[in-house]
Amino acid sequence: xxxxxxxxxxxxxxxxxxxxxxxxxxxxxxxxxxxxxxxxxxxxxxxxxxxxxxxxxxxxxxxxxxxxxxxxxxxxxxxxxxxxxxxxxxxxxxxxxxxxxxxxxxxxxxxxxxxxxxxxxxxxxxxxxxxxxxxxxxxxxxxxxxxxxxxxxxxxxxxxxxxxxxxxxxxxxxxxxxxxxxxxxxxxxxxxxxxxxxxxxxxxxxxxxxxxxxxxxxxxxxxxxxxxxxxxxxxxxxxxxxxxxxxxxxxxxxxxxxxxxxxxxxxxxxxxxxxxxxxxxxxxxxxxxxxxxxxxxxxxxxxxxxxxxxxxxxxxxxxxxx
Amino acid sequence: xxxxxxxxxxxxxxxxxxxxxxxxxxxxxxxxxxxxxxxxxxxxxxxxxxxxxxxxxxxxxxxxxxxxxxxxxxxxxxxxxxxxxxxxxxxxxxxxxxxxxxxxxxxxxxxxxxxxxxxxxxxxxxxxxxxxxxxxxxxxxxxxxxxxxxxxxxxxxxxxxxxxxxxxxxxxxxxxxxxxxxxxxxxxxxxxxxxxxxxxxxxxxxxxxxxxxxxxxxxxxxxxxxxxxxxxxxxxxxxxxxxxxxxxxxxxxxxxxxxxxxxxxxxxxxxxxxxxxxxxxxxxxxxxxxx
Numbered sequence: 001x002x003x004x005x006x007x008x009x010x011x012x013x014x015x016x017x018x019x020x021x022x023x024x025x026x027x028x029x030x031x032x033x034x035x036x037x038x039x040x041x042x043x044x045x046x047x048x049x050x051x052x053x054x055x056x057x058x059x060x061x062x063x064x065x066x067x068x069x070x071x072x073x074x075x076x077x078x079x080x081x082x083x084x085x086x087x088x089x090x091x092x093x094x095x096x097x098x099x100x101x102x103x104x105x106x107x108x109x110x111x112x113x114x115x116x117x118x119x120x121x122x123x124x125x126x127x128x129x130x131x132x133x134x135x136x137x138x139x140x141x142x143x144x145x146x147x148x149x150x151x152x153x154x155x156x157x158x159x160x161x162x163x164x165x166x167x168x169x170x171x172x173x174x175x176x177x178x179x180x181x182x183x184x185x186x187x188x189x190x191x192x193x194x195x196x197x198x199x200x201x202x203x204x205x206x207x208x209x210x211x212x213x214x215x216x217x218x219x220x221x222x223x224x225x226x227x228x229x230x231x232x233x234x235x236x237x238x239x240x241x242x243x244x245x246x247x248x249x250x251x252x253x254x255x256x257x258x259x260x261x262x263x264x265x266x267x268x269x270x271x272x273x274x275x276x277x278x279x280x281x282x283x284x285x286x287x288x289x290x291x292x293x294x295x296x297x298x299x300x301x302x303x304x305x306x307x308x309x310x311x312x313x314x315x316x317x318x319x320x321x322x
Numbered sequence: 323x324x325x326x327x328x329x330x331x332x333x334x335x336x337x338x339x340x341x342x343x344x345x346x347x348x349x350x351x352x353x354x355x356x357x358x359x360x361x362x363x364x365x366x367x368x369x370x371x372x373x374x375x376x377x378x379x380x381x382x383x384x385x386x387x388x389x390x391x392x393x394x395x396x397x398x399x400x401x402x403x404x405x406x407x408x409x410x411x412x413x414x415x416x417x418x419x420x421x422x423x424x425x426x427x428x429x430x431x432x433x434x435x436x437x438x439x440x441x442x443x444x445x446x447x448x449x450x451x452x453x454x455x456x457x458x459x460x461x462x463x464x465x466x467x468x469x470x471x472x473x474x475x476x477x478x479x480x481x482x483x484x485x486x487x488x489x490x491x492x493x494x495x496x497x498x499x500x501x502x503x504x505x506x507x508x509x510x511x512x513x514x515x516x517x518x519x520x521x522x523x524x525x526x527x528x529x530x531x532x533x534x535x536x537x538x539x540x541x542x543x544x545x546x547x548x549x550x551x552x553x554x555x556x557x558x559x560x561x562x563x564x565x566x567x568x569x570x571x572x573x574x575x576x577x578x579x580x581x582x583x584x585x586x587x588x589x590x591x592x593x594x595x596x597x598x599x600x601x602x603x604x605x606x607x608x609x610x611x612x613x
Contacts, residue, residue, distance in 0.1 A: 148376055
């Protein structure tokens, strides 16, 4: 079925891709390779650009990697990132599913869902840096909106939310939740609206109640979208930076330190350990690639893969025939 | 009207109970969502003394006098709202234009032409969506530093020519909406390939371009990580970088001005959202389903 006219125009395919490829090579590919190389060198110090591979200065090639992997601060940062992501993701997907079930319920026909969706989604487009500082002020000590509310409800004195590790983690996770539950809900609702109404009608005729319809019909139908939400949220969560960086930074015994903050602190503060930061970011990259590959494997469209295979076989058969 | 019989049988007492629960919880979440922003706006109009009395009051004795004073205090210290605003505007506008135009062009190259490396190229775009910014940071900074281009806004703008996410979205859209017959007839009429793209394909892609432009703009406006590393000159700082100054000690006692500073950074976003919220929410839904 190959159209000869299309073949003549092939060079435009290359030509129109050049800006993308060129920019990608300069601003993404080269920096990635450079970061990878730096991970094996002695590059450190502000403004320093000359480096040697570690064996050349008498050290083990993997020193930076072992340094990072045995660093207590890195363990703490990596652990925090996971803890904060998990505390934010469980209620996020839970409430998103609950609102999805309510807002798409055919029987109770809730009014004003459009308005609620718009409201719930709003925090997602607001600058994360601003939201983080806004919450710092709201959870302020001794004066702040939250403490004012607590005092009004009869607490004898203001509570210092920065005095313990757990309140810090919980608040950072809450801000993440606050910014993302609406986004997740909008995604899931869109998935439910996309399901053919006949399936629901059939379930209704068969006498399924609300809970049964939701768990046995709706959730299996939006499985793909739920996995998509999981993958994007996981990648975003492992790269968490803005909110913990500005909410509490590294105070309170590094309670809110995340992997990305660790990397930035290594490279652009203190003794400017570019090499160690590079090693840490390569480690983070490997973790992300491994996790997303696993999830993508589960996510893959099985029907499309089958179709592709069939098409290929057909093409082969056709070629043999001619 | 068979629907009516189903409806009639299902309107029972527990249905009304459920509806009440739904509205109560939804309204609670609406209040939770709006509360921080209401606080931010209300406190921008208050003096430090009034805020110390209570953060929660929504009124002030001299709102506009306080606003003017808070504005003065902000401008008298390191936080320069107008400079930040201008820098953010330049970066967000230019990078959005580059992003949507070149992503459309790349998506068109993948969709409309048959070339040898096409399949490989489009799978590569999906693969590189996974690369996190962090892993490019050190190398990117070193490169920019060696070229002496730190503190240049262009270093935040040019990379948006190659955003794999947008290309992916544009490709999905083009595959569904581009008919090669139109392109063919334009060729017969003697139009060049580049002109066909600019005058026929781009207008065809308007809905997709609008969606991606909104998200590109918001994303670029809100970006903190890269600007924080690259921009050290205070005249080049974008708003999110500047906003971190509000956390500093110099504003510790200036409650009202901190809230005003925060309000300034998000005002354009709130205005945009007020007008485009429906399309934005629809756009989010589209992105999730398509992927």
